[in-house]
Amino acid sequence: YNRDFVVTRLLSETRMAEQLEIDVALGYNGSSVHVLPNECIAYVCGCKLIILSTATGQRSVIWSTRNRPLGALSFNSKTSMFAFSDKGKEPVIYFYSYPEKRQLQTLPGVSKVEVTDLAFDRTGSYFAVLGGFPDFELMLYHSSGGSFSLLADARSPNQNPAKFLSFNPLNSAELCSSGSGHVTFWKLEKQQSSQVLSSSEGKLSGGALARLHCHAWTPKGEVLVGSLDGGLYCFEPAAASGESFLDAASPDPLACIVVSKHHYIVASEGGQLRFYGTSTKALETTIQLRTKMVTSVRVGLDWSSLLVGCGDGVVFGVRLPGYDSLHLTAEQVQAIAPATTVITDFHSGPVVACAGLKGGKMVATVGADNTLRIWDYQENSLKFKTFIGEGPTSMHHGASDSLLAIGFSTGTLRLVSCEDPCKPRVVLRDRLDTSEVITAKFHSEGDLLAVAMASGKVFFVNPVEKIVMGFVTVCPEAELAAKDARASSRMISDLCWAEEGPSAPKQVLVTVRNGDVWAVRAPQPMDYAEKEDGYQYKRESSLEAYWKLDYAATCLCYGRGFSGFHRILALTEDKCLKVFNLPRDRPPPADGKDEAPIITTATCSYPEFGKVGSSISLSDDRQWVLCSGRDGKVTLRAVEALLAEQLVKQPPLGCKAFQRHSPFGQGVNQACFTSDSKTMCTAGGDGCLFFLKAKGSRKEVPLFSVDPQQEGLPEREETDLFFVKRQKEEEQLAYMQNEGYRNDVKRKLLQLADRLQALKQQNIDAADMEKLQPEDFILESQKQEMKVLGDKMVEELREDLKWKNIARDYLADKLKKECYDVMQVKMVTLHGLQSDAEVPNYGLRQKEKKDARLARRVKFLRRVELAEWKRRKAPYFLDELFDTTVEEPAEGE
Secondary structure (H helix, E strand, O other), X not given: OOHHHHHHHHHHHOHHHHOEEEEEEEOOOOOOOEEEOOOEEEEEEOOEXXXXXXXXXXXXXXXXXXXXXEEEXXXXXXXXXXXXXXXXXXXXXXXXXXOOOOEEXXXXXXXXXXXXXXXXXXXXXXXXXXXXXOOOEEEEEEEEOOEEEEEEEEEXXXXXXXXXXXXXXXXXXXXXXXXXXXXXXXXXXXXXXXEEEEEEEOEEHHHOOOOEEEEEEOOOOOEEEEEOOOOXXXXXXXXXXXXXXXXXXXXXXXXXXXXXXXXXXXXXXOOEEXXXXXXOOOEEEEEEOOOOOEEEEEEOOOOOEEEEEEOXXXXXEEEOOOOOOOOOOHHHHHHOOOEEEXXXXXXXXXXXXEEEOOOOOEEXXXXXXXXXXXXXXXXXXXXXXXXXXXXXXXXXXXXXXXXXXXXXXXXXXXEEEOOOOOOOEEEEEEEOOOXXXXXXXXXXXXXXXXXXXXXXXXXXXXXXXXXXXXXXXXXXXXXXXXXXXXXXXXXXXXXXXXXXXXXXXXXXXXXXOOOEEEEEEOOOOOOHHHOOOOOEOOHHHHEEEEEEEOOOEEEEEEEEEOOOEEEEEEEEOOOEEEEEEEEOOOOOOOOOOOOOOOEEOOOEEEEXXXXXXXXXXXXXXXXXXXXXXXXXXXXXXXXXXXXXOOOOOOOOOOEEEEOOOOOOOOOEEEEEEOOOOOOEEEEEOXXXXXXXXXXXXXXXXXXXXXXXXXXXOOOOOOOOOHHXXXXXXXXXXXHHHOHHHHHHHHHHHHHHHXXXXXXXXXXXXXXXXXXXXXXXXXXXXXXXXXXXXXXXXXHHHHHHHHHHHHHHHHHHHHHHHHHHOOEEEOOOEEEOOOOOOEEEOOOEEOOOHHHHHHHHHHHHHHHHHXXXXXXXXXXXXXXXXXXXXXXXXXXXX
């Protein structure tokens, strides 16, 4: 073994890792889509802003400089400027020029936690920021000298959260915000030497209630507001009152409203676009899109097209021929034949898993939207898309052919043949268990598939014959995890095959969340009909070895087998990549024996992530290891030195890290190599899909471009839960190691308990003068503990009574002030002394000044009216209505 040779070779080969760059960036998760000049659109997805040309398909990307997911986005065509904000604590707003994509300004500290929407006015002179929880604040900025400065700010009335914000196109001093069942109208007013924002909350006529959601300004200065109940309302901002917009009710919630030259276009979440004439306010035409999750609608700059963004990952372009005419009749509108095209089609939610297919530049992905998609990353195109089943959890590809194993949360396993990537077909579907599938891995020879379940079982499947061979219960305690959260530490976290050559027996290494690693022997073909226990194999005969790691492994891959040990690479819960040597002479413990396990420590350790790792994989040539973490980070390391038999302590490894996925939430769910081992694919919880390549080796990707990348600093976690988990694990290990001492103490305590019980019985049988009191058998330390416990209970009771009294006094005082003190004549009741009779008086509420003034005016006018009738000596009008001279009929007539 020549250490200098290996280190020199490592340093030369790590140039590949040092020169990695993102080759293709894909993704759209239903965010707001904006129309840009030159037939381009812009939207945010994860930590990036994508600008897509709808004419050529070319993409450019602007990355978040703080490695945070992006949120709100706004564009102004007059100034050719767009602004977007990031998410997280104390978000920042960035201003960029278009089409140069040059950063102009940043606005920090606009909110504490969240920015829900941004808006430019028509001229680009004003810019508004709508803050979310916990501020619910509207901030208005004014452009002076090419930069924006704060002009006025105000909090939302009644702390109403809003999601949409816009300026009045006719008056930049008026704004409207809506969402969460409220609509608020804002106005910029001048008070002395400063300007302030005044607000008024919109109310529906007649006190009607509606879950108001989206809005749009009309050419007359009115505001159309759509509700999640399907209703459409028209508001007058000056009066802040609204009424129903004709009979424009929809069975689906309204998602967006836009105003074009000829129509008010109302989009429902069910994919229906309704066109109401701006002059007639009548429904003239409708368009139904093939989607159920519309999130945003924009009118093209040429006024003849619509851009519709959907929550299922699709962006539609709707072309309306002839719609740009100045005048259109209702018949001409009915004659328009819209042309609908799909601009983008990506996973609508997190990408759960990815796998490179053999024999081509293809990658398969499954997402939380329950779809299976196959991508050609060389042609930058989507080849296939289909619904695959509810709740996919994992996916792995076979080595010999293009076979995919997809596991689901329902316990179902599907084998999908991808011999023809454009027409994949399911060749096996079987529900293995009631618990979810944790992971599934093919053997390198492709003749066996191991499937780990949340119930602690490992199933073995023959993918060649498409049959389930059986299962082994590795962790019997894992079945309690579904009922008891404390038993979740007994669940399987990952498995890998021990690849030691064709002649070696096949084994599966299974890692558990508490740090256990089991070696399970793969079964041989057998006659299933003659097996008494169905598919179950005996645990005692299937488990061949057992190890206890110093840190629990979340992900596992097999490095290399040696004569005395297995070498594995693992991502552990202390967020490191570690190398373990697992001795072969470690038999599994016998059932019923509590023996302290021997802790296996790592030979090498490399800090990788800010959170726990999510996946680890080796390239086919076993020279590179690709790791991903929940913090959105992906690392690539050369590992040839780690697989050498004479391992050097902490050999230097070149590493290149990327953190383009969102560090919040799930981060990166999986990272894998493609079939050529030169391209890497990452599947993110933010819905993004990245393809990485070595810098300089990338060919011209069709219809795609990437802006220069800027590496951002990783996000620091505010709280690190690892130390708490590590402390619990150390306590558990110490508990296991001191089992013998505890058993000895328990035995002595039982002897003392028996002796104390005997003394109590003697005391009961003794004479009355010789008996001890029951409290004499209580130890002094127990008395002190009981006294402390009693004092604590008394203090808690006293505190509880205190607050109950405060609440009662507060309620009584409030009732007295609002119901008794306001009475002019107090309510008094006289009770009889010798009878049950009660005589109440008639309470009178104090008149308000306005009501008293009105009453005096009415009385005065009444006196004037009577005086006028008296002066005219005319008969009173009541005498004309009722003839008082007519005698009443006698009784019986």
